[in-house]
Amino acid sequence: MELVTFWFILITVLWIGYLVLEGFDFGVGMLLPILGRNDTDRRVMINTIAPIWDGNEVWLIVAGGATFAAFPEWYATLFSGFYLPLLLILVGLIIRGVAFEYRGTIEGDRWRNLWDTAIVVGSTLPALLWGVAFANIVRGVPIDADKQFTGTLFTLLNPYGLLGGLTTLLLFAFHGALFLGLRTEGEIRARAIALAAKLSVPAIGVAVVFALWTQLAYGKAWTWGVVVVAAVALLTAAYGAFREREALGFGSTVLATASAVVLLFGCLFPDVMPSSTNELFSLTIHNASSTHYTLVVMTWAACFLTPVVILYQSWTYWVFWHRIGATKIPPGHGLPWSTPEAEASYR
Template structure:
């Protein structure tokens, strides 16, 4: 197998990892206003469920973007210039979200926390929507000239297929996050999350089914059909498991849904990396967008050495913070308090909160 193809697969895996892991982060943030409208402790329980891992999950995005830049510079250049507005909006939302996690508890004020909770909601819901719009357009193709300059305007990117892709990722990530909360929390938040999961499924299942069928019919290949079937089956199975209260299986099924759905998108894209709707001859492909073999060889050795270390560390962090989060654990009732002065209901940094 040629190195450009290997790195196309590697970048696909990095994006899959990002969407599987950051997907439930986005879902938790999107559901935050509904986890305890008048109860800051319940909102803190929801935040603390992703507190130890949300920033580590974003490393997958940085790695995927860096790999695209190094392995396929032409793809990176055309994509980030042609999709400047939606990608810039995603960047602003992610920055706002990160700041909100850190600043939410810096003041013991309900009004202060409410504003930062709104920032977490926007910083989660906007990327969840826009990533679907972006990747649907990548698969569909955009207007691009012979110099690989994207000439499509913002209204061109808001086509029906892309908007359906955005609705699919938003609803699917919200469902994924709701099921994660049922698995990771207890008490009122767990009960609300279960209701949210079943309610969100009413949008995620039909949107996901139509989007997957549209993708396969218009852009798919014979080898992507099994991925589409598995994604649709796993989505229905995840909702059924959530209905029966089997949270572990439900989360595994929604994770499998995201994994196979994103894999189907990259499978439909191959061998292109950015199709041109102006003229197929202007499309960027795995061959004409890749770096030199020497660059790809060096990247391969770096990945072989360091990727297993990163995976081991992230797996270890999930294992350490595997227990459920409850109201007692975030308020310090029934657990050993950390050294230093108590910070009351305004505790800001979920990563420093003991988990019982």
């Protein structure tokens, strides 16, 4: 296998890790005003992701760094052409991160409601815009002979791109509802699973349309298998939601999200950024890559560091994988492990 192909596959894996893990984070944030009927409910929801949300974002940093090092031309064209959407995603992630930290610092409904709104906005923007961005990458954007993006923001606001954004928005909301069903107990668990069942219908409908459009317009023979896997996974997730088998449902949305990323990157290969101006101007894994020596050095580093990151994050999930509910939330507005008594309940 060529090193450029290896790095294309590795970047695909990194995006799978990010969108699967951050996907349910986004879902929890978006559903905060829907499932959180009072402050305690919202604190339960936030604390299901509080120990892990920042670790999930590491996958984005690594994916971006790997793209910059392995395919600098791709990175440069992508970030110049998609500057405003990526900036909005970054702003959303910053707002959400600040909200998690500041929400419990002051007693008061107005203060908490302000940061709850920030969490919703900071979750919804990336959930929508990542789909728009990836759909446009697969569709192709105006790139000239100098590998420069020649379009505008409105170039990205096409029907296929907007459908991609709606797909990720609904899929992450569905994913997040099942995650809450898996991580909570009591009334909020019941409401989360019931909402997941309702979300399954529009999520599956929109995802099927997007997947078929993608496959028919940009797919390859082997990616039909990925479409089938994604469809079966979504149907299984819906079954899990309706039958209140949240573990089955959540595992299925993990598979569906991973399949969606494989479908998009599979449709791209061997391009990394197709040009809608002229296919000769498209960026490929060969004309957008770093030198062979750079890829060799990076490969040795990746072979050592990637397993370490996976093992560490797996351990983190193992430590904090406990159901929580209103009875485990201490007085005040801090995190549930902010008191010795609360910490003891997690051991």
